Structure formats: structure tokens, C-alpha cells
Amino acid sequence: MLNLKIVVTGATGHLGRQIVDHLTELVAPTSLTLGVHTPSKAQDYADQGMTIKPLDYTEPATVAAALDGADVAVYVPSKSHDSFSRVTEFEHVVTAATQAKVGHLVVMGFIADQANNPFDLSAFYGYVPRRLAASDLSYTIVRNALYADPLVPYLPELIERQNVIYPMADQALSFISLADSAAAFAKITVTPALWTRPMYTLTQDRAYTMPELAEVLSTASGEKIGYAPVTNAEFGNIYNEGNEGHMLSSMYAGGSMGLLDITTDDYAAIMGHPAQSLPEFLKENYRR
Template sequence: MRYVITGATGHLGQTVVRHLAQLVAPQEMVLGVHTPAKAANFAAQGMTVKGLDYQQPATVQAVLQDADVAIYIPSKSHDSFSRVTEFEHVLTAVERANVGHLIVMGFIADQATNPFALSAFYGYVPRRLAQTALSYTILRNALYADPLVPYLPELIDRQNVIYPMGDASLSFISLEESAAAFAKVAVTPALWTQTTYTLTQERSYTMPALARVLSDVSGHSIGYAPVTLRQFAEMYNQGNEGHMLASMYAGGAQGLLATVTDDYRKIMGRPAQNLPEFLTATLKRRAQGR
């Protein structure tokens, strides 16, 4: 078998690689990366590393050629037009490269009415794939729970969660469990009969409920005092991401980030770790320097 992972040195990509390497031989894995030097540790394990530029379809096709399974992880571009263009290049390459099955990363903020800056891309993906004759699976992630850990000291200082969410709730999944699900789907053709899975924990959290969880795991009193969307965008505009982040929570305030499913259980045979357990375990590992 030949398993190809694109974007293999990003946060999700390298975690998918690590989980897939527990299920298949490294020699069966081909990694498409923008900077091959960043994947030297994977090459040392026996994986094939190839240069890939999403804007150059020929390089994409060369990486994907004759893949039994290809896992496409998008770049981190911040606008839907760039990502749609990238995805079209990938689809062209997939159709020419004789790929057996395509797995695509999705996100729960893909609704037609969602104001999230990237919702157009995430909504385009399933509609575009439906036009093809490809065998494919879309894995829609909930919000990653992981950023809550480094964010916690700021929330302790503020004594409040400040997400502009109103009474709506958020759904989470950890990066580790998302990656594990990607790897499991890649090696399990029986799971390909369902074209879309939504990876979430088995409950969502209103902001007061999230504040209680963060209070419990940190030992500090944290409440809920939301800022406005404009304030949030200005506060977190590092890398010019403020508008994108605020637009995501604008969708969240409409209840569009609250999806909960048992799809993770369908894939892995067990429920996803709940948020309090995830945060407690992660904080413990950080305290131990692991």
C-alpha cells in the first residue's frame, strides 16, 4: 500500500504521520511537504519525503502518483479564494494520479450562512467533491481543544472567558484524537462508505460552562465576560488573523460551532476524551515537562 500525506510538517499533518506510522510500515508512507528539510526526522525513519507546492499542480501530482490513499491537509492561507484555488490544483492532480481514495480535512464552520472567513472554502469542498467520481472521505474537525492550554494563564489573569459567543456553545476535539481518526480511516476501507464524519467530543459547552471547566482544572475562579467581535479582532490580530478569528466566533454566536456527533466513536470504537479530562491530562504533562 502507498499512503500519501500532504502538509505533513504542519501541526495536524505531523501528528497524522505519527499515528499512521503506528498502523503501517514507514516504507509505505510518502510525505508531501513544502520544505523537505523540516521532515528529515521522518525520512530517517524510512518514509519517502517529496517537495510539494500546492500552487504547482505538477509537483502535487508527482507526490500523489498511484497513491492507494491520499490525505489532503490544506495550507494555512487565510482566505477562501486561495484555498479553493489550491484545492482545485489538488483535485486535478488526484484525478490524474490514479489515487485510490482521498481523505480531506474539513471544519464544522462550513454552513452556507456562516460568516467565518473560511466557511466558503469549507463549504466548497463537499460540494465540489460531490461532482467528481472520486472515492473520498471528509473529516470535519470541531474546534481544537489544545489552544485552551496555553491560553489558560491569560484567562486566569483576566478572570474571565472573553469569547464573543453570547448564549451559544462550542464543540471541541483534541488535535491528537483528530489525527488518530485520520489514520484509522486511512487504513480502514470499511469506513469509507460514509463520505463525511464530524470529529467532536460528545458534548458542547456554553461559555459559562466552559468557564467552570477552566476554573476546575486550573484552581482559579474564571467567569464569563465577553468582549465585542471588534474588540476581539483587535486584541488577537497577530499575523493579521484578528478578522478571521472574530468571524469564526461570529458564526459560533449563531450556534454554528456547536455540532456534536458520535462519529469519533464510530471510527475509533470509543468516545473522544472529554474536555475536563483532556485539559487535566495536558496540564499535568506540561507540569512534568513532557
């Protein structure tokens, strides 16, 4: 196994945990340091021999302490809903990584990073590559398509509604599963030969228009699901739990402009095989 000191931030989140789990298949647990907001949530990892450090992105000293001595650091952003907060935390990460002379930084990105994208967080995701280009850091940005995973718990509601309601007009969405994303993150983290590219974009091999997505969901659920979009405002009101409504509706506003349909073969280039398709993912994970 490689002898690298690897730091993973956000290591107890949905993606972070899966990255850590994939890394344990590639390096010894003692090689891993996890920067987490609530250390008690990482006790299972501490029991495996990983080092756990408290990390609050709003407190630069904790970021610096977590990244100290890292050969490679994996940055998974917080769940904050606005670009200003995310940019501020990212500045703390870049500053700490530069001061600690981190050998390589692996950064989570998202395909909604275009200059004309109205998504609330597009400013952050657009800032990331420009900020890193202006730094002296060695880095790789790993841009994710939309996660396929939320479709599984969402399916019962779609069955009840009998329709997909995303305000996407006639445009398409591309997806990647959390498991596939995490596997690619882990592979990049431990493979210096993959660091020569500054950016990868992780997607399945095709994107889906909403009628096509409805058909895939119908097949997976055994129930007829159509497509009847609501307005962006309606979508934001329906899903405003945790004040996330505007962020979500703004993402689909970008999607309706054709900005979330990107597909690449980067996953296959990293892993040596294609990403799991959406129909196969749903077949494996959805139980009727």
C-alpha cells in the first residue's frame, strides 16, 4: 500500500464517508486523517486507527491544524447554501494548504459552474478553478453531475404525484452515483499519474430529458410516471424544508437552460470501466 498521509475534510458527510470507505481499500487506515465538524460522529473511524481532528471551516486555525503534514488533501465542501459562505471556507482551505505545503489537493466541484448559470452556488463552483489556477498548489478538481441517490427516496412521492415535476422544460440532466463518485475520488487521491489533469467531470454515459427520466423511473418502480413540470417558484415553495427551496429551484433553472446535461468518459478513464447506468443504479437500490 502507498505510504501517503491523506487528509479528508467533510469526512462524515454523505460523500465524505464513502470516499473514506473507498480509501481504506487502497491505503492503510493509519494513513488517513479526517477533518470533521463533530469528532464523535467519526468514532467508528477512530476505532479503525484513523486520526480524527476537529475542523470548522469558519475557523482557519482548525483547518490549518487538520491539513498540517498532508501529502494529499481531499476537500469536500460544507452544505452551506450560499456562494459567499462557500468561497470564504474555500479561502481558508487554500490558505491552509499553501502554508502546510500540501503535496496535492483534490477538490469537489459540480457541473453547474458556468458563468451564466443562475444556480445559487454557481459562483462558488466557478470560483474554485480560477482560485486554484492563481495558487501555487498542485490540484485536481473533480466535478460531479447530479447525484442519482436522492431519486431512490424520492420515488414514492413521484409515484403518488404520477409525474416528474422538475422545471426543466425540454432539457436533460446527467447523473452519477455517490458510490461511483467516491470511488473515483479515492482512485485519484492515491494515483499521482492522474494528477496531471487539473479537472475531471464524473457522469454516467448519457443524460436524460424529463420524459426519458420519467420512463426510467416508471420501469424501476413498476408504476406509470409522466412529466408535468411545475414553475421554478412552485418547485422552490414545495421543497423549502431547511430553506433549500430557492437553491434547488435555481439549480433547475440552470438545467432548463441546458447547463446540467454534460456527459464525459472521464469516469471510465479513471476507473477502467463505465459508471453504473441510472437504470442499473435504480434496479440495485430501489425496492418496491
